[in-house]
Amino acid sequence: MPNFITSYLGSTLTPGSAGSQFWALIYVLIIFTGVSVAVMAMNWLERKALAHFQIRLGPMRVGPHGLLQPIADAIKLALKEDIIPAEADQFVFWIAPLIGLLAAFTVYTVIPFGPSQAVSDMNIGVLFMLGVSSLGVLGIVVAGWASNSHYPLIGALRSSAQMVSYEVAMGLAVISAVLMTSMKSGTGTLSMIGIVQAQQEQHVWFIFQFFPLGLLAFVIFAIAMVAETNRAPFDMAEAESELTAGYHTEYSGLRWSLFMLAEYAAMISVSSIAVALWLGGWMRPFPNLLHAPAWDLIFSLFPGLTFVGLAAIAFIGTVRMPAYSFFKIQRIGLAVFAALLGFLALLLLVIAVAGRSADASVAARFNQGIGYVYWFVFKVAVFMYLFIWYRATWPRYRFDQLMKIGWKVMLPISLGVLVLTAIVGVIVS
Amino acid sequence: MSVHGNDRTNDVSNLELETPETPYLDANELIINMGPQHPATHGVLRVILKLDGEKVLGTECVIGYLHRGVEKIAENRTYTMFNPYVDRMDYVAAVSNGLGYCEAVEKLMNVEAPPRAQYIRVILTELNRMASHQLWLGTHALDIGAMTPLFYTFRDREEILKIFERYCGARLTTHAFRIGGCQYETYAGFERDVKNFLTFVAPKIDEYEELLTTNRIWLERTKNVGVISAADAVALGVTGPVLRASGVQWDLRKAQPYAAYSKFDFEIPTGENGDTYDRYLVRMAEMRQSLRIIEQAVNTIPEGPIMGKVPKVIKPPVGEIYHSIEAPKGELGYFIVSDGSTQPYRLRVRPPSFVNLQALDVMVRGLLVADVIAVIGTLDIVLGEVDR
Numbered sequence: 001m002p003n004f005i006t007s008y009l010g011s012t013l014t015p016g017s018a019g020s021q022f023w024a025l026i027y028v029l030i031i032f033t034g035v036s037v038a039v040m041a042m043n044w045l046e047r048k049a050l051a052h053f054q055i056r057l058g059p060m061r062v063g064p065h066g067l068l069q070p071i072a073d074a075i076k077l078a079l080k081e082d083i084i085p086a087e088a089d090q091f092v093f094w095i096a097p098l099i100g101l102l103a104a105f106t107v108y109t110v111i112p113f114g115p116s117q118a119v120s121d122m123n124i125g126v127l128f129m130l131g132v133s134s135l136g137v138l139g140i141v142v143a144g145w146a147s148n149s150h151y152p153l154i155g156a157l158r159s160s161a162q163m164v165s166y167e168v169a170m171g172l173a174v175i176s177a178v179l180m181t182s183m184k185s186g187t188g189t190l191s192m193i194g195i196v197q198a199q200q201e202q203h204v205w206f207i208f209q210f211f212p213l214g215l216l217a218f219v220i221f222a223i224a225m226v227a228e229t230n231r232a233p234f235d236m237a238e239a240e241s242e243l244t245a246g247y248h249t250e251y252s253g254l255r256w257s258l259f260m261l262a263e264y265a266a267m268i269s270v271s272s273i274a275v276a277l278w279l280g281g282w283m284r285p286f287p288n289l290l291h292a293p294a295w296d297l298i299f300s301l302f303p304g305l306t307f308v309g310l311a312a313i314a315f316i317g318t319v320r321m322p323a324y325s326f327f328k329i330q331r332i333g334l335a336v337f338a339a340l341l342g343f344l345a346l347l348l349l350v351i352a353v354a355g356r357s358a359d360a361s362v363a364a365r366f367n368q369g370i371g372y373v374y375w376f377v378f379k380v381a382v383f384m385y386l387f388i389w390y391r392a393t394w395p396r397y398r399f400d401q402l403m404k405i406g407w408k409v410m411l412p413i414s415l416g417v418l419v420l421t422a423i424v425g426v427i428v429s
Numbered sequence: 430m431s432v433h434g435n436d437r438t439n440d441v442s443n444l445e446l447e448t449p450e451t452p453y454l455d456a457n458e459l460i461i462n463m464g465p466q467h468p469a470t471h472g473v474l475r476v477i478l479k480l481d482g483e484k485v486l487g488t489e490c491v492i493g494y495l496h497r498g499v500e501k502i503a504e505n506r507t508y509t510m511f512n513p514y515v516d517r518m519d520y521v522a523a524v525s526n527g528l529g530y531c532e533a534v535e536k537l538m539n540v541e542a543p544p545r546a547q548y549i550r551v552i553l554t555e556l557n558r559m560a561s562h563q564l565w566l567g568t569h570a571l572d573i574g575a576m577t578p579l580f581y582t583f584r585d586r587e588e589i590l591k592i593f594e595r596y597c598g599a600r601l602t603t604h605a606f607r608i609g610g611c612q613y614e615t616y617a618g619f620e621r622d623v624k625n626f627l628t629f630v631a632p633k634i635d636e637y638e639e640l641l642t643t644n645r646i647w648l649e650r651t652k653n654v655g656v657i658s659a660a661d662a663v664a665l666g667v668t669g670p671v672l673r674a675s676g677v678q679w680d681l682r683k684a685q686p687y688a689a690y691s692k693f694d695f696e697i698p699t700g701e702n703g704d705t706y707d708r709y710l711v712r713m714a715e716m717r718q719s720l721r722i723i724e725q726a727v728n729t730i731p732e733g734p735i736m737g738k739v740p741k742v743i744k745p746p747v748g749e750i751y752h753s754i755e756a757p758k759g760e761l762g763y764f765i766v767s768d769g770s771t772q773p774y775r776l777r778v779r780p781p782s783f784v785n786l787q788a789l790d791v792m793v794r795g796l797l798v799a800d801v802i803a804v805i806g807t808l809d810i811v812l813g814e815v816d817r
Contacts, residue, residue: 054580150461154483154798232574233646236799243798244467395646396574398799399483 015119027119031108039264040070046388053392064334065317073257080253085147088250092146097255100139100262106132107269112193114282114372125192126174129273130167133228136266137163140230140247143259147250155246158236158399162227165406170224172414173217176421177277180206180214183429192273196281203288207278210424216417218278220410222383225270227402229263232391236399271383272376279379282372293356300352300367303374307345314338458486465494469572469802472812476789476801483797488790492783495816503776508534508608508743511773516602518780519814521564523602524557524593525756531606532687533752533763537745538608540737546610547689548730552623553596553605554688555719555726559630560589561757561809562712562719566637569709569806573650578640585633588626595622609739623727627720634716641709651706655792655804658703665791666784669759671808674711675703681755688754693725705807712809744771758782758809778817782810 015023044059044066051058059066084093110125112118122128137159144156181198182188189195199205207218227234236246243249248259275281284299315338321331348370355367397405459480464470473494479486499518503511515530516523528550535541542550563586567579590600595616597605605611641647657667659675672679680697682690698714700707745767753762759781768774785808792808793801 050576054577055584056580150459154459154461157482235574392577393640394575395570395641395644395650396799397646398650398797400797401649 024119028109031111031119032105035105035108035265035268036261038268039261040074042264042268042384043070043073043260045384046391049385049388050392053389064321064330064337067333067337077257078254082254083250083252085149085250087148089146089148092142093250094255096139096143096146097251097258097262098139099142100136101258101265103132103134103136103139104262104265104269107266110192111269111272112196112276112281113376114369115193115197117282117369117372118193121191121193123194124190126178126190126195126273126277129192129269130171130174133266133269133273134163134167136262137228139259139262143251144247147247149250151243151245151249152247155236155243155249158243159230159247161399161403162230162234162236162406165403166224166227166410169220169406169410169414170228172411172418173221173224174273174277176213176217176414176418177206179418179421179425180209183209183425192276192281196276196283199280200283200287205278205280205283210421210428213417213421213424214278216413217421218274220414220417221274221278223405223410225274226387226390227406229266229270229387231263231267231387233394233397234402235391235396236402267384267387268380271380271387274383275376275379282376284371284375297352297356300356300371301349303370304345304347304349304352306374306378307341307348311338311341311345314341463801465491470805471568471810474786474805474810474812474815476805478798478801480798483799485793485796485798485801488793488801490786490789492786492812492815495812497817499817500776500778503773505772507771508745508773511776512606512608513602513604515778516604517813518778518817519561519756519758519761519782519811520601521811522557522561522757524553524605525561525754525761527604527606528554528688529752529754529756529761529763531608532754533750533765534608534743534745535737536752537748537750537765537767538739538743539746540609540739542610542688542737543734544689544731545733546606546735546737548726549611549615549735550606551689551693551726552723552730553593553603555723556589556592556623556626558719558757559716560586562716563589565712565757565806565809566709569803569809570641570647572802572806573647575641575644575647578637581633581637581640585630588629592619592622592626595619607736608743610734610736612736614735620727620730623723627724627727631717631720634713638713642713648706650799650803651709651807652704653702654705654796654800655807656702656704657788657792661791662703662788665788667759667788668784669755669757669781669809670708670711670715671759671785671788673697674700674708676701681753681760685753687752689726690722692729693722695722705803708807742771744769753779756781758811758814759785780814780817782808782812782814783817786810786815 015021015027047069048058048066059069062069062072084090107129109119110122110128112121112125140159141156144152144154144159147153177195178188178190180202181195183198183202189198195206202209206214208214226232230236236243248256251259284302290299314334318331318334318338321327321334351363351367351370355361355363355365459482461478461480462475463478464475465473470476475491475494477489477491479488497517499514502514506514512527512530515526518526531542563582567582570576570578593603593605594600596619597603597613599605605613657665657671657675659672659677662672662675663677667675668679676699678697678699681687682695683697695718698711698718700711745765747767747769749764749766751762751764753760755761760779761781762779764775764777764779765773766775789804789808792804796804
């Protein structure tokens with residue numbers, strides 16, 4: 001077994017490309033559980049961060065600082081009565097959340113957490129990603145239709161209109177990033193890993209390439225991805241104050257939670273696309289400028305230090321917890337949580353120090369892998385925070401205004417960016 | 430259009446609707462019920478919407494889900510006993526309701542509250558106007574999708590409610606005034622509390638404005654939405670900020686000064702376009718004007734008794750009276766017919782929300798569903814007052 005693992009760790013290919021089905025399966029399982037846990041964490045974080053934006057405390061009761069709230073919610077939702085309205089189209093109603101979920105999770109097959117840390121390195125990765133992630137809208141449309149109810153129907157209509165107006169601009173923005181990959185090597189690539197490697201070769205994140213063209217394309221994508229995932233300020237498909245709950249008005253319990261799971265998974269996946277295409281994917285900041293071994297060590301300490309920070313926050317929370325006996329269990333729980341985070345931090349720091357040499361030892365490979373995943377997840381986390389921030393700050397666009405922005409502002413700009421990128425690219429090379 | 434009683438069912442056959450210009454495209458209009466259980470109808474308002482896609486072809490309001498028969502109750506209570514009931518109409522501006530009622534009965538009895546009581550009334554009423562506008566702002570912004578202002582306004586409204594609580598023990602349904610004056614003298618530190626509140630809240634209003642006034646999405650959602658012309662507004666009997674936003678400078682505090690309002694210097698903010706954005710601006714300006722009034726009142730509050738010469742048993746002479754005040758939502762009028770007994774023969778309330786609600790149909794025709802929500806929010810209705 002150790003041999004088996006080291007043989008894998010020595011590989012520079014993704015399991016999909018290397019043809020190792022066993023490792024591919026392991027990766028799928030890791031990503032599935034990882035994303036599910038991330039969704040739960042995101043759920044807690046969103047409620048907490050949103051609460052703090054709004055001078056509230058957010059969940060405080062279930063577990064220390066509400067840490068167990070997502071689990072409690074999941075249990076509650078799973079145990080709820082499974083209601084399918086009598087007038088609904090039973091089969092379609094049943095399958096709609098699954099479509100959304102499947103689309104949201106399938107995208108993760110091509111998301112490059114590192115040069116070999118992905119399920120597969122598909123040569124049409126970007127195309128696959130765009131195609132599959134927009135399938136998620138089908139789930140929404142179908143759910144709204146199958147509910148056989150007015151509000152969900154309007155929500156579904158809005159969602160489909162939204163998709164039509166944003167997919168185009170989004171696609172064009174992506175193409176301009178793909179165009180940039182052909183700059184040095186002369187041949188572009190649609191592979192997600194290839195795109196990040198192209199940024200590595202060109203020594204620039206594509207967001208800064210041909211300034212401001214890369215930035216513009218990125219901004220367009222960043223707006224379109226909010227619309228794509230139906231988040232505020234483009235959340236009219238589920239606009240609470242207008243359509244009660246939009247397309248999932250008739251859904252409850254487990255099916256509803258599947259929609260939520262799909263929505264959050266989609267948020268993470270589109271953020272991943274943005275990170276891979278424009279923000280250097282798994283690369284740490286300035287990999288070419290600061291490439292001395294000392295810098296390598298410093299940057300490889302970041303994952304450990306992040307966990308040290310989290311452990312410190314949890315520890316401060318433990319200390320600041322009121323001294324009533326009522327809080328005793330919560331206090332112990334939070335202390336254990338802090339200890340766990342501290343242990344993880346220690347582990348990561350040990351790996352960082354042990355694997356500081358650039359040889360191909362297991363520790364070094366491990367260290368590298370952790371670095372890749374850490375920087376990727378860190379950048380994605382910034383986007384997730386932005387999603388929460390948007391929601392706390394902005395009112396909701398109206399449906400026709402959203403279409404107007406999509407067609408009259410974003411489409412022309414993204415077309416222009418695409419054409420200019422091509423021209424500048426030809427001139428420069 | 431109209432506002433109907435509760436006996437209406439889903440029958441919309443007599444909704445006056447325009448025939449579509451392209452009848453062959455008129456496949457199926459969608460009739461949906463917005464409310465009575467809906468997160469954005471501010472209570473139990475039911476609006477039957479006739480939609481073409483998302484475009485609103487017509488609306489019909491069905492009200493009465495919160496009808497408690499306040500006016501009938503008045504006939505079976507003495508004048509004093511009825512006083513707390515008026516707080517339950519517009520429960521977010523209970524002080525204004527109480528002021529209107531007390532002044533109406535005082536006018537009927539030909540007594541006047543002493544100056545100190547008048548000042549206390551003005552201070553509390555203006556504080557209540559602030560609270561009402563803050564609540565409106567929070568819920569209106571929430572309807573349009575901005576969640577955060579709600580919590581900011583609730584945080585600041587809390588300070589007003591604390592002052593009420595210290596003054597009379599109640600936060601919402603205050604029953605602060607009595608016929609002939611006020612029951613309670615101000616507590617020690619009342620003036621300090623009010624002054625502290627003034628300095629506390631002025632920057633907070635800037636904070637709300639920072640979030641919304643120049644926010645691009647807010648502008649797009651509110652400009653030219655739910656426009657009502659001055660002529661239409663007057664014809665429909667619309668009052669309050671909704672009327673003033675259409676450019677009519679009509680405020681009962683200036684037009685027919687009551688309480689001590691004639692002694693204070695303040696302006697009547699007006700709008701120009703009569704759209705949702707102007708109504709927003711007018712209310713924001715009104716909050717600042719309220720601060721001005723409170724400041725003047727609290728600085729010049731006279732000493733003296735707080736209760737006028739009112740008999741123990743209130744028995745107004747035979748007659749009738751109509752007295753109206755400028756409540757936060759518009760003209761709040763009380764029409765009282767007295768038969769000389771201890772109970773009103775008939776009491777009729779002219780609630781601003783009820784009358785303003787009639788403008789809904791005029792304002793939303795041709796707009797989209799999302800705008801209906803914005804317009805309901807901007808009308809600032811309280812169903813407790815609409816249904817009574």
